[in-house]
Amino acid sequence: MARPREFDEETALEAAMNCFWAQGFEATSVRDLAEQMGITGASLYNAFGDKRSLYRQALAHYLITSVRDRVSRLERLSPVSAIRAFFDEVIERSVKDKQRRGCMLVNAALELAPYDTEFQKIVSEEMVFIETFFRRCVAAGQRDGTISANRPAAELAKLLLSVLLGIRVLARTRPQRTVLEGAASGLFALLKTTP
Amino acid sequence: MARPREFDEETALEAAMNCFWAQGFEATSVRDLAEQMGITGASLYNAFGDKRSLYRQALAHYLITSVRDRVSRLERLSPVSAIRAFFDEVIERSVKDKQRRGCMLVNAALELAPYDTEFQKIVSEEMVFIETFFRRCVAAGQRDGTISANRPAAELAKLLLSVLLGIRVLARTRPQRTVLEGAASGLFALLKTTP
DNA sequence: TCCGTTTTAGAGCGAACGATCTAGAATGCT
DNA sequence: AGCATTCTAGATCGTTCGCTCTAAAACGGA
16 A cells, blocks of 8 residues: 555665675765665665664675675585685675775674674674585585695684685785785695695 | 973874774764864864874874884794784784774775775785785795795785784674684694694 | 555754864963 | 964864655555
């Protein structure tokens, strides 16, 4: 019943995601958002609540379409290939990202998570999710002998996560392929068992 | 000549540094700054210029007292010890940092560097400085046989820098010692040559 | 068709923002 | 002592902020 919405909510949310992703939470104004989303301020508040709530939904959208999607696509690959492909995709994205937006999860981890327990939980859980994916890959790789078994899988997973986050940080100031690829290939050389 | 300043500039700059460090550039207001620095807005603008200029000086102060100081202290240690001590200090700081301020350089890299060429240059040069320190250590370690010579020192230095930055990101949401130490010890186990 | 509901557009709210201006107080130099 | 200069405190500038209000427009159901 009643008047239906004139705009597509997902399209608008994606536009909001791109704003927050590129400029962060504080530096993005509600007026910027409304303009990029193609709606008025009133419609924005009607459909998404306040600015903080919109950010939460935009971040959730990012995590689903970016992190979760990648993990579920790569899960079927062999352990080493899955990890390698994960880093390749991230590096490829980073190099091509002219806006230097980096990773919205990392951005949220630095801008909002430290002071905000709700975002702290969201970010923390997502990082644990990535770490768990790495841990599964490492454990499988250690079983089939393609990954060094010197250290426990849980530890190497934390190392992989750190390098991933580090690459994301580097990409925002030095997005040259040689820099990012250098870190990744150094990591893989040490991680793989020398046959 | 003329009336001298009533406040100590370095003390005030340190207070400003702590504000920006903890809350970032956008989220810190000039009124916050003036209050924490113990001076009025007019004095702030007189002594340090506008907000952006004050941030630049605060960041420079951070880099000198934090990054440069650490590197020059550790430079005299043996290669492996120097790298290990570098990470130990960062982890120790991160675990004890109740405010979860993280590393101001990393914060600047994410908040300001992507849109601002001046800060991009500052951040980029400082990261190159750290990377160069790591490269010197790795090269020396490879010469004396304590560090794996499988890969070029420049590559392993990029790996070390990435892990360092990654730990700094992790620390802002999951500052538990096991998490940070896990990543570091995994790295060192793979980096060292197995005697 | 008319009512109830929800949407739209746009004006406008009070508060906070970065930055500056005005006075007057405090110093060094001559 | 008198002057030029630079400091301090506090009010205040215009702008922008997040958010809400008003009123008209657009639909579904009775």
